[in-house]
Amino acid sequence: MVLYLDSAQIEEAQQVIQWGWVKGITTNPTLLAKSPLPPLTTLEKLTAICPGELYYQLTSVDFEGMVQEAAQAREVVGEKLVLKIPATPLGFTVAAHLSGQIACSITAIYSAAQAVVAAEAGAKYAIAYVNRASRLLGDGIALVYEMAQVLQHTPTQILAASLKSSAEAAGAIQAGAHHLTLPLAMLQALTSHEYSEQTVEEFRANGRGIAL
Numbered sequence: 001m002v003l004y005l006d007s008a009q010i011e012e013a014q015q016v017i018q019w020g021w022v023k024g025i026t027t028n029p030t031l032l033a034k035s036p037l038p039p040l041t042t043l044e045k046l047t048a049i050c051p052g053e054l055y056y057q058l059t060s061v062d063f064e065g066m067v068q069e070a071a072q073a074r075e076v077v078g079e080k081l082v083l084k085i086p087a088t089p090l091g092f093t094v095a096a097h098l099s100g101q102i103a104c105s106i107t108a109i110y111s112a113a114q115a116v117v118a119a120e121a122g123a124k125y126a127i128a129y130v131n132r133a134s135r136l137l138g139d140g141i142a143l144v145y146e147m148a149q150v151l152q153h154t155p156t157q158i159l160a161a162s163l164k165s166s167a168e169a170a171g172a173i174q175a176g177a178h179h180l181t182l183p184l185a186m187l188q189a190l191t192s193h194e195y196s197e198q199t200v201e202e203f204r205a206n207g208r209g210i211a212l
Helices: 010-019 029-034 039-049 063-080 089-098 112-120 130-137 140-151 166-175 184-190 194-206
Strands: 003-006 024-026 054-057 081-086 103-109 125-129 157-161 179-182
Touching: 003 010, 003 184, 010 039, 010 184, 029 039, 039 054, 039 063, 054 063, 063 081, 063 089, 081 089, 089 103, 089 112, 103 112, 112 125, 112 140, 125 130, 125 140, 130 140, 130 166, 140 157, 140 166, 157 166, 166 179, 166 184, 179 184
Parallel strands: 003 024, 003 179, 024 054, 054 081, 081 103, 103 125, 125 157, 157 179
Antiparallel strands: none
16 A cells, blocks of 8 residues: 655655655646646656655646647656546546556546546556545445455556545545545644544653663
8 A cells, every 4th residue: 555645745745755654646737736836847846755656647638638748747757657647538548548658547536437447448546536526426435445346356556535534544445445645634634543642641651661
């Protein structure tokens, strides 16, 4: 399993990568628009920081444009690149064309059927927006489970995104997601529990160790 930072903020990436347990970064057009730097500059800086995969989402609206944009992203990010390609008829065609050359993910999947097509197109990852799917479809965790069932005999892995609580993040993994991408605040939330803090305080108050 890999935990990714879902952000295009350089400062957040620097902070999170220092923790040692976040191994990659996912971006999207909205996140890149929030960066104070131009998208290419942001990608260059994130590439230098990121120890593993860095996701970039194609924004072109035609086949040739998407292929050219993918090549440009590859020049900037190199071997760390994972393309995010929208789950549309055109997107699946582009993924099938590019997946032999560049790692591809299909993003914004809302049905198990789309996950099947993603696998057949050669996608390395199928991305489910869990919380958004709950709002639109009623149960985002069920969507992850259904995707896991149809993908279980394929190499395509599930990346769960749009997670709004630690319980939702854990639920996505339990349902079959292989990886999670989370914003900074959510990654921090994964590490904390009130009873953990309470237990540690009790050890401090009543125990002894070798520290001075």
